[in-house]
Amino acid sequence: MRVLIFGSNGQLGQDLTGQSRSRGWECVGADLPACxxxxFDHIEDAFTRAGRVDAVINAAAYTAVDAAESNAGIAFAVNRDAVTLLAQACARRGLPLIHVSTDYVFDGLKTNAYLPDDPVNPQGVYGRSKAEGEAALRQHWERHVIVRTSWLFGVHGPNFVKTMLRLGKERDTLRVVDDQVGCPTYSGDLAAALLAIAAQVADRNDAWGTYHFCNDVPVTWYAFTRRILALARPYERFRASEIVPILTAHYPLPAPRPPFSVLDCTSLEQRFGIARRSWEEALKEMLAALYTR
Ligand SMILES: NC(=O)c1ccc[n+]([C@@H]2O[C@H](COP(=O)([O-])OP(=O)(O)OC[C@H]3O[C@@H](n4cnc5c(N)ncnc54)[C@H](OP(=O)(O)O)[C@@H]3O)[C@@H](O)[C@H]2O)c1
Incomplete structure (x- = not known):
């Protein structure tokens, strides 16, 4: 297999390139500033440099959720308009495009897990730009797989886990939101799922569409933080002796967060035969990798 990965220097992109090389695949990465x-010309250069490839994965995105509220132009340029360019570039070459999206396309008002076909209703600029990027891909190139994910954490962060590890060393007390529920997702596990999908879509053509991937089981940021610090204690001395649950209303941010963003991953599991594990198991692996590298 030979894959072209856009956003190869990001949190997910680094896991994708690392894992594809450990599988013995040839992998061409593209990211800022060269790509x-x-x-349009940068995308064309990336395809020329890559030569013959079997699949394309887009892990590039404008991911600054709060900054997007005051930088809508760049958010839509990267998360929507550039997806049109990538879709058209893949369509001209007949190449499958695997694209990563987010739980933020939903409003978070459901009380059971979101299905891939549930109507989107993003609440902020980032979520709108990602939802419109999905729509652009559907419009311009049918041979695509969109994989929505949530609460990404990995060795190559920045991410919530790394922030809590840092704050745990700096502060006596951590105050963490306890009224938002979601599923943390290890970027290593997501990368493995995306590569498994790439291998399958390169060989067959009946699995196009939108899917969900996250780790199990739903948790609040507060409960997640408690486990992060508990599992990291063997590696690190923390100053924080108290973790206090707070309400979202007491931690105002520029972009609204979905209160409930659990994604139903059944169709991805069934269609691609991908097994999911708990975020806790994945977190242990991430911490071991982080502290021993
Ligand atoms: N992080 C999360 O919690 C989360 C949750 C749900 C879904 N997702 C989705 O998962 C995917 C991967 O996220 P991530 O956490 O790996 O994000 P990330 O670490 O921010 O990586 C995104 C990469 O894209 C690059 N990029 C930004 N603008 C670009 C442009 N114009 N051209 C080319 N590359 C550009 C970034 O470069 P710079 O760093 O130099 O800007 C970065 O290397 C994204 O689609 C994101 O929307 C993320």
């Missing part, structure tokens, strides 16, 4: 996906 700005908002630029």
């Amino acid at each position: 700005d996906i908002t630029r």
